[in-house]
Amino acid sequence: MxxxxxxxxxxxxxxxxxxxxxxxxxxxxxxxxxxxxxxxxxxxxxxxxxxxxxxxxxxxxxxxxxxxxxxxxxxxxxxxxxxxxxxxxxxxxxxxxxxxxxxxxxxxxxxxxxxxxxxxxxxxxxxxxxxxxxxxxxxxxxxxxxxxxxxxxxxxxxxxxxxxxxxxxxxxxxxxxxxLDGYVPRPARLPVPAVLSPGLGFASVDPEVARVVRAAVDRLAAAGVVRLVEHPLTLPDPAEAWAAVRGNAVTPATRRVREAGDRALDALFARVPLLLAPVTPTPPHGHDGPGEVYSTALTWSFNLSGHPAASVSAGFTPDGCPVGLQLVTDRGTDAELLGAALAVERVLPPSRPRRFS
CATH class of the missing domain: 3.90.1300.10 (Amidase signature (AS) domain)
Incomplete structure (x- = not known):
């Protein structure tokens, strides 16, 4: 063998x-x-x-x-x-x-x-x-x-x-x-209360990406994996704050942006354990570059805040491009995040390009 x-x-x-x-x-x-x-x-x-x-x-x-x-x-x-x-x-x-x-x-x-x-x-x-x-x-x-x-x-x-x-x-x-030392699995208790925030309060999302993500979340809700909760989430655009941290050039203004994001996320996770959003605002771009829209727009907030975050396959745009659904949980709850992802994938199973199956 x-x-x-x-x-x-x-x-x-x-x-x-x-x-x-x-x-x-x-x-x-x-x-x-x-x-x-x-x-x-x-x-x-x-x-x-x-x-x-x-x-x-x-x-x-x-x-x-x-x-x-x-x-x-x-x-x-x-x-x-x-x-x-x-x-x-x-x-x-x-x-x-x-x-x-x-x-x-x-x-x-x-x-x-x-x-x-x-x-x-x-x-x-x-x-x-x-x-x-x-x-x-x-x-x-x-x-x-x-x-x-x-x-x-x-x-x-x-x-x-x-x-x-x-x-x-x-x-x-x-x-x-x-x-991870001492990792203990945490199976999700279904349905998981969750907030869906397509643009995290500041980003524009391609309509096809938003449609695929919304359809995936509706399937999860119908299957009893999540229970959507209304909770307005408005994060500040993290671009300048992220760049300031990366460049070791933090100012009082960029520090306030980071702190505002932390407060908004702390308030959210005090109420619900799971945040849902697209991973990217656009489908995959061509090899010549991303144009004016950064693919990081919906991800780097959680690098600033330190939260664990995952991408699961949500489906495909009409032109055959995969779309990711982002799952975010509170800091230190990586096992709970994986437990939620396991439950999500029972409804939204991953797939592989046919020619490589």
């Missing part, structure tokens, strides 16, 4: 020249690690790591210690890219597996593509402005940004948190079980 690592390496060899998801593949090292990991809990489970430094990240090291096997490094944006919404792999630019003329999102671009195309079931990522959730949404996979500070991060600004991209929320639980 062909081993799991050998199967993953075979799929990478077959599919990556078209997709450009990997910058490096490590077949000899991976097969050797698999032989040594057979008696460990994850028993040689193949996974991919974000970028060349990904294998040295805390989550990757903990997965390896549990017996998982890194098979290669996935693509991230090339040098000189201001807005990280694409990737550059060994075979060229990283393309969206649903539509090759569209970007997969970024900066965890290759990780999302590797999972969406079935090359691996799990890949590490990091999220400083939406870098896990955006490619997860645009590639139709599950993506999780953990609570800020829950896991070590090399980002001195405190904006970036480790995360995971996976074929499902259930597979992502493998990640949490082995990278």
């Amino acid at each position: 062909t081993s799991g690592v050998a199967q993953a390496l075979g799929r990478i060899a077959e599919r990556d020249p078209e997709l450009g998801a990997f910058t490096e593949v490590w077949p000899d090292e991976a097969l050797a690690r698999e032989r040594d990991a057979r008696e460990l809990p994850l028993a040689g489970m193949p996974f991919a790591v974000k970028g060349r430094a990904g294998a040295r990240s805390c989550p990757a090291r903990r997965l390896i210690a549990a017996g998982a096997v890194p098979v290669g490094a996935t693509s991230v944006p090339g040098a000189g890219t201001r807005w990280q919404t694409w990737g550059l792999g060994a075979h060229g630019r990283t393309v969206n597996p649903w539509r090759a003329d569209r970007t997969p999102g970024g900066s965890s671009a290759g990780s999302a593509v590797a999972v969406a195309a079935g090359m691996v079931e799990l890949a590490t990522g990091s999220d400083g402005a939406g870098s896990v959730r955006i490619p997860a949404a645009w590639c139709g996979v599950f993506g999780l940004k953990t609570t800020t500070g829950l896991l070590p991060s090399p980002d001195p600004t405190g904006l970036a948190s480790p995360g995971v991209l996976a074929c499902s929320a259930a597979r992502a639980e493998t990640y949490l079980r082995h990278v």
Whole structure:
């Protein structure tokens, strides 16, 4: 019987020249690690790591210690890219597996593509402005940004948190079980009271994206997974505050923006445990760039605030582009967030591009 690592390496060899998801593949090292990991809990489970430094990240090291096997490094944006919404792999630019003329999102671009195309079931990522959730949404996979500070991060600004991209929320639980000390599953108590805020009070959302998200939420409500609660949410546009933190140029004005966002979210989560929103305001854009609308518009508020947030597949626009539904819970409730995502995916199951199924 062909081993799991050998199967993953075979799929990478077959599919990556078209997709450009990997910058490096490590077949000899991976097969050797698999032989040594057979008696460990994850028993040689193949996974991919974000970028060349990904294998040295805390989550990757903990997965390896549990017996998982890194098979290669996935693509991230090339040098000189201001807005990280694409990737550059060994075979060229990283393309969206649903539509090759569209970007997969970024900066965890290759990780999302590797999972969406079935090359691996799990890949590490990091999220400083939406870098896990955006490619997860645009590639139709599950993506999780953990609570800020829950896991070590090399980002001195405190904006970036480790995360995971996976074929499902259930597979992502493998990640949490082995990278979080004392992780205890928290199955959702249904229906989960939730607030739907399409633009978080400040952003404009493409009508087709809004339609797909609303239809997904209506399905969840009809199935008894969520119970929608009316609660107006108006977050301030975080763009200037995020940029100030990233550039170490915080002013009293940008500090007030951040504090206003925190107060609004604290008030929300004092009343309901779950916030629902689109992951991005637009569908995946072309490879020439995002234009005037930033794909981060609906994600980077939660990097400023530190809340955990996830993307689950909500459906597709008429032109075949995946749309992500964003789930956000209170700080430190990563297990509860995953429990809600597991319940959501029973109604909105993930799918894979047909040619890679």
